[in-house]
Amino acid sequence: MTTENSPHEKNEGLGSSALKVNLERTAVTIEIPKQYAPLLEVVSGHYGLQKKTHELLMELNHPLVTGNMF
DSSP states (O other): OEEEOOHHHHOTTOOOHHHHHHHHHHOOEEEOOGGGHHHHHHTTTOHHHHHHHHHHHHHHTOTTOOSOOO
């Protein structure tokens, strides 16, 4: 499963050129491994849970994530 991380759609009104450049540099295609398909299927009937689960999996599988989040 592949998701395009598109900063332009969400951050048009931020106004910071440095932030805009940073978001453009870190915008990558995020590949969510197939092993998470059952989890996504379990939450598929619940929009809020599905959205949050998808966001979590995108963060966990972002190629630029470094270090331990916790």
